[in-house]
Amino acid sequence: MSAPWPRTVAVVGLGRMGSRMARRLLDAGYDVIVWNRSPERLSSLLDSGALAASTPAEAGVRADVVITMVSDPAALRAVTEGPAGIAAVAATSLTVIEMSTVGPAAVGRLRAALPEGMRLLDAPVLGSLQEAESGSLTIFVGGPRRLFDDARPLLSRLGTPIHAGHLGTGAAAKLVANGVIFDSLAALGEAVALAGALGLSREMTYRVLAGTPLASQAQRRREAIEAGQYPQRFPLTLARKDARLIREAASAAGLRLRLAPASGAWLDEAEQVGLGAQDYTAVLEAILRHHADRTRADSRAGPSISSVQSTTPARYDGLMIDLDGVVWRAGPQHLFASAAEAIESGSERILKGRGDRQRRERTGQLVMPIALAHQPRLQHHLDQFFDK
DSSP states (O other), X not given: OOOSSOSEEEEEOOSXXXXXXXXXXXXXXXXXXXXXXXXXXXXXXXXTTOEEOSSHHHHHHHOSEEEEOOSSHHHHHHHHSSTTSGGGOOOTTOEEEEOSOOOHHHHHHHHXXXXXXXXXXXXXXXXXXXXXXXXXXXXXXXXXXXXXXXXXXXXXXXXXXXXXXXXXXXXXXXXXXXXXXHHXXXXXXXXXXXXXXXXXXXXXXXXXXXXXXXXXXXXXXXXXXXXXXXXXXXXXXXXXHHHHHHHHHHXXXXXXXXXXXXXXXXXXXXXXXXXXXXXXXXXXXXXXXXXXXXXXXXXHHOSOHHHHXXXXXXXXXXXXXXXXXXXXXXXXXXOHHHHHHHHHHTSSOEEEEOSSSOOEXXXXXXXXXXXXXXOHHHHHHHHHHHHO
């Protein structure tokens, strides 16, 4: 099958997505030029009829269209700038289609780096390996409408192209989509953790979630959550990069988000606990582990604040928890300085619960874990203390 325009397409960046996209273009009858930083990734495509370029610039010289599909803004700069980069190509007839997830700022920098007459679209994709193989990606495209129309037949071989607006809006649309995905996953993980902490059964948890906006996510992710297995489709390390791009783009626009930093923090923690090589949905595992660890720690330390208040003698003047505040009989007192002064002066009798393993006595103070009801020896000691 032949294609009128473009006839020759170069794909720069042959990771798991780029390689699949290049293969689809080969299967559609395009002449395909390929380049990758690691040459070993070229072999299967070369065996299928692709031609290798020695540099991104050479790929641009030999092609009508260059598609870039790389990991991050730094990688995009590496293949577009400098003497070996695509921007070094003198031919202004070249069209560049940037399909990575790099954010609007990187697209703006790319536009500035390319020769003035060279045409550019930003067209990041929503979807992963299966969608790349089947040609069912969602493609958000930013750039002139006429250029979008020219490129539509090519992009339609890879998925469904959607014109988002002017240059940079494709990148913006992709960040919005990823932000919703990351926030939804964090919300799902916390909902499952909360349900477990409050004593809901597994079945009841998912029945509850089925009646919420998270219904489809809960149904889709339940098997992975229960098995603790998250086969990689989109690496968690790249999701962290995208979460950072979301925060940076929001900040550049003067917008202060609340959910994006929270879901980004969960992705950060997931990588810190060794889940970076798994799929980005392994953030659910990180959330559930975190809360399970906290629950186990709390069970070793003892009951919650409300349990302490109901099971310990009421013959003390106040309760201070982790230096966050003081609950006085006369009402709340939020200034730690006042509480500390009262303790040190011995004018008040206060149980100070540290929630840790320290236990010591000194002049009117008792520092012990908050788990008094679960530690009979300490409870007995507390009774003696307040009987004085």
